[in-house]
Amino acid sequence: MRRTASITILALIGILLASMACAIIMGPASMSLGSLIALPNAWKIFWDVRLPRVIVAVLVGCALAVAGTAMQGLFRNSMADPYIIGTSSGGALGATLSIVFFAGTGRPVFAFIGATVATFTVYTIARQGGKVPVETLLLSGVALSMLLSAFLSFLMYTAGRSLHQIMFWLMGGFWNVSWDDVLIATLIPIGCLAIYFYARDMNIISLGEEDAIHLGVNVERLKQLLLFASAFLAGIAVSIAGAIGFIGLITPHVMRLIVGPDHRILLPAAALAGGILLLWSDTLTRTFAGDMPVGIITSCFGAPFFIYLLRSRMKA
């Protein structure tokens, strides 16, 4: 089992690298190694547009997938995801505030604060006697998201000139990505690594909080750390690429079927798969759908998947 797991990880790394190469070549203006050297314009597209965009798409995919995996492990249920429990909405509201009032300055910080506050609020609402039941978690996530989107609508209504910018950004996409965003995105591996250090604790907390205490896990601290780190990852992802849904839901779920529930393997597998998934979603939309916001695509695939999960849970 340990061997199949490492094979899966290696295979995912291979697929990721190949996908990145493909994604750089593919696009409305397709390019080859020859044209890169021959045409200065092609070099410019490669260096200023494609490369940062590919890197950021991969990292944002990683961030969302790892945040989703951490939340699913923490809440002991495979339906948690930063988008569904309101983290992304909080991040979006924070980012919008920065766009409206500060012309986008400090957007990552605002997004992170918004994401963290939303996450802890939902967690507090959903918690009943030390447990976080699925139903209340989803419902409080929905309720808080509604409230936040009301604030968001109000901001947009009063936003005036920046309305278009907010709208486009909210739909989630990478059309505007620059090397500055890559710089922000380098925080993502740090967050992922922080979560990975607690992979074994996450395995144990999925047995239940009391059992985890019996086995020597400082549960309260672990929960705060995981929530904080997931909100950090989701906040950065949102501040760069807007609200992209369902990557954090689908990836851990599928990877769990392939590599099993052990977070020491699941976390890296989900991170790689999340990167691959979002990279391809972005590459395909910008190549074939005229740079439509990628959030539309992921939600089109993600929402039916969520419904499928809900149905199979009801049967079980």
Added chain:
Amino acid sequence: MKPVEVIGIDVSYGAKKILETISLHVEKGEILGIIGPNGAGKTTLIKAMSRIVAPENGEIHLNDRNLDSFSFRELAQKIAVVPQGFSISFDYTVRDVVMMGRHPYIGRLSSATPRDLEICDHVMRLANVTHLAASSVNEISGGERQRVLIARALAQEPRILLLDEATSNLDISHRIEILNIIRDLSTEVTVISVFHDLNLAAYYCDRLIMLKDRRVFAAGEPQDVLTQETIHAVYGIDVLVKTHPLTGKPYILPVYGHTPDRQPRRGVHVTCGGGTGSDLLYALHREGFRVSTGVLNLLDTDYATATALGIPCITEAPFAAISSDARAALRQRIDAAHAIIVTAMPIGPGNIENIRILKDYPDKPIILLCGGVSPSFEDHTGGEADAIIRELLGRGAVRAGRIDEVLRILKAMD
């Protein structure tokens, strides 16, 4: 230095008091049982000792060291808990779950050492789950899962093992299997366990703590704690406490009826023997009659029943005829009783006096409990017994075929 010492702790959930001034201790290598009715606070006590809940007052010490001074990892190396069961949404294998017991020994950035794996294999053999190692914990039976939890707890190499009704959901054979595993460990490990089943507690525990209404009601060795009186006071039911013929430990038999709580009914004297009166004695006792019986010899089954129910009984040595003392006592009982019931017992020279005496009471209501149309007593007196019975019937004694008929007749007299 005691492995665990609880000193006057109070525990509340919000405004609700769960435990009040609980003190207890356990000796090294001992099995201490915690018993008491639902809601008495047994589980909370286990939770306090494993630091899931914090007491408001009082302290808990492990080997003279305050429980609060341990880090989470340190504590998990000292104390392991076996819960009632667990539900898990992800498909971990049995081996994964048992390995989690090694968590407190493995550093954050290191992985399991060969020693960890060795211990894991060893405890899986002890708990008899080796063959399940690769199965998902969601696919095995309840008994197997419980054994997995025991293996996980043992993998922690604890000095103290806390069990919260760890065997309640299992059938009798699995219960005994698991408790035997735990008892065999108890030379090195000190065990504190919550029990619902008093007989298991009596057999496996060296000492018992009985909780009632948030407090310790009784503590000590099983035979001192498990008595008719304490069980009645704590659980509100009547039981018979016997000695288990093979283990010599107390054995509790419930008296399957509700406690007589109304006014005592009238006095009834039962003349019986050879086990013919046991059902009747129990029924009368349950219905709240003031019952007496005798004369019975000390080896008689009915005597054992009477003693167990606490019914006064006039006795005679085995194989002896009824003495004048016994006869005098019998007269007193008959005088005090409102009615006499005679069961269809075998009558011989040893006990004929029991019915012969009734000829002296022409006005006492007498009920003969015997099946069939004609009174069918086993007569070993060459006809005297039969003659007496006929005479009693001729004087107006009533015949009843079943116990409920007897009860109906008695109630009609009220």
